[in-house]
Amino acid sequence: MITHLPLCSIQNPKMVLLIGGGDGGILREISRHSSVQQIDICEIDTMLIDVYKKYFPGIAIGYEDPRVTLHVKDGKLATTRNAFIKSVPEGTYDAIIVDAFDPIRPDHELHEGPFFELVAKALRPGGVMCIQAESIWFPSLDIEHLTENGVIGFLLCSTEGQFVDFRNPVNPLDPNNSYGVAKEPLKFYNPEVHLAAFCLPTFAKKGMN
Amino acid sequence: MITHLPLCSIQNPKMVLLIGGGDGGILREISRHSSVQQIDICEIDTMLIDVYKKYFPGIAIGYEDPRVTLHVKDGKLATTRNAFIKSVPEGTYDAIIVDAFDPIRPDHELHEGPFFELVAKALRPGGVMCIQAESIWFPSLDIEHLTENGVIGFLLCSTEGQFVDFRNPVNPLDPNNSYGVAKEPLKFYNPEVHLAAFCLPTFAKKGMN
Numbered sequence: 001m002i003t004h005l006p007l008c009s010i011q012n013p014k015m016v017l018l019i020g021g022g023d024g025g026i027l028r029e030i031s032r033h034s035s036v037q038q039i040d041i042c043e044i045d046t047m048l049i050d051v052y053k054k055y056f057p058g059i060a061i062g063y064e065d066p067r068v069t070l071h072v073k074d075g076k077l078a079t080t081r082n083a084f085i086k087s088v089p090e091g092t093y094d095a096i097i098v099d100a101f102d103p104i105r106p107d108h109e110l111h112e113g114p115f116f117e118l119v120a121k122a123l124r125p126g127g128v129m130c131i132q133a134e135s136i137w138f139p140s141l142d143i144e145h146l147t148e149n150g151v152i153g154f155l156l157c158s159t160e161g162q163f164v165d166f167r168n169p170v171n172p173l174d175p176n177n178s179y180g181v182a183k184e185p186l187k188f189y190n191p192e193v194h195l196a197a198f199c200l201p202t203f204a205k206k207g208m209n
Numbered sequence: 210m211i212t213h214l215p216l217c218s219i220q221n222p223k224m225v226l227l228i229g230g231g232d233g234g235i236l237r238e239i240s241r242h243s244s245v246q247q248i249d250i251c252e253i254d255t256m257l258i259d260v261y262k263k264y265f266p267g268i269a270i271g272y273e274d275p276r277v278t279l280h281v282k283d284g285k286l287a288t289t290r291n292a293f294i295k296s297v298p299e300g301t302y303d304a305i306i307v308d309a310f311d312p313i314r315p316d317h318e319l320h321e322g323p324f325f326e327l328v329a330k331a332l333r334p335g336g337v338m339c340i341q342a343e344s345i346w347f348p349s350l351d352i353e354h355l356t357e358n359g360v361i362g363f364l365l366c367s368t369e370g371q372f373v374d375f376r377n378p379v380n381p382l383d384p385n386n387s388y389g390v391a392k393e394p395l396k397f398y399n400p401e402v403h404l405a406a407f408c409l410p411t412f413a414k415k416g417m418n
Contacts, residue, residue, distance in 0.1 A: 175411070188410040196408035199401035202384070202394070 003029035004189045006095045006130035008169035013094040020100025022048040027062025031180030042071045042084040065181045088122040098131040126162040131155045167198050211363055212238035213398045215304045215339035217378035222303040229309025232261040236271025240389030251280045251293040274390045297331040307340040335371040340364045376407050
């Protein structure tokens with residue numbers, strides 16, 4: 001979902017950046033999108049990569065896509081020396097997927113720093129970001145606070161002043177022609193679950209508009 | 210969901226039977242439907258009822274609806290002496306909700322007996338049944354087998370030869386006028402989650418048509 005929600009919402013995505021997601025599973029899913037020409041992944045944890053390649057080859061298979069370039073760096077600004085996102089030329093990416101935060105620590109430092117500003121700059125106008133975020137079922141969840149700070153379920157954004165109709169994907173995946181390196185059809189994602197992803201229980205709508 | 214999915218799918222439900230559900234939570238939700246005139250509940254476990262009344266009054270509050278009649282009997286046929294469902298006159302109910310099976314034992318005896326035939330007889334033509342069923346996430350789930358045997362998520366049925374459009378509820382709840390004995394608005398159910406309940410991941414569609 002973290003992959004197809006954003007990539008199916010824009011026409012013809014070519015340049016994709018993944019921050020985190022070192023296991024390779026999201027790479028595998030990006031690989032299903034035939035319009036994509038370049039997939040950059042910025043991951044700091046090489047041991048994670050090695051462990052997945054050794055023990056979870058079905059997930060790490062994402063690295064086998066020839067469009068993938070691995071940047072072993074910190075994706076965020078905290079470690080200034082390795083701040084990958086800072087080095088990205090303005091307007092480079094059609095989509096940026098962030099899978100680097102601890103979902104049960106929504107007040108993680110990243111949410112307070114200039115990280116999201118840098119992501120916005122790295123996107124072309126009308127480009128999109130998707131970030132894994134909090135679950136509505138997390139017991140102590142303060143949804144109002146989280147949405148103010150930008151995290152619930154998945155958060156989908158586009159650059160300022162650009163409307164992207166995330167609910168109605170303009171770029172659906174052909175289920176029979178989107179295997180990529182996964183070599184098998186999609187197991188979960190389809191246009192119906194895309195739609196359903198935006199149907200929230202009443203209690204979870206509080207604080208949204 | 211087990212309550213509003215069926216009751217919002219038919220016009221003007223008046224007679225409702227709940228089999229199991231002794232905790233009172235489903236009664237509380239049925240209570241939100243102002244068209245309902247009679248709510249019968251058939252529960253065998255009086256200790257369950259007492260425990261919920263003592264320790265979970267917010268759930269057991271469903272019993273405070275004056276339309277409720279408690280039948281302390283076995284809802285199923287296995288204990289013939291107490292077979293409540295067998296005693297129901299043909300065509301009595303607009304809706305029957307079944308919350309009496311162990312959801313991780315889908316091959317429970319009830320699924321093999323004449324229970325569902327008796328339920329169908331107890332419903333008026335075009336009446337509906339909703340039963341709690343298996344989760345698509347249960348690890349060893351054989352969806353194909355379960356749908357053949359009639360269990361996944363919630364199973365919604367109507368009587369033979371009658372079409373009920375469960376996806377598009379004809380009888381939506383007014384969120385501001387459906388408190389019933391709950392004395393507060395719905396926290397979860399709304400028309401969007403009703404719709405989303407029918408959006409299944411690709412792997413879960415296997416075996417359905």
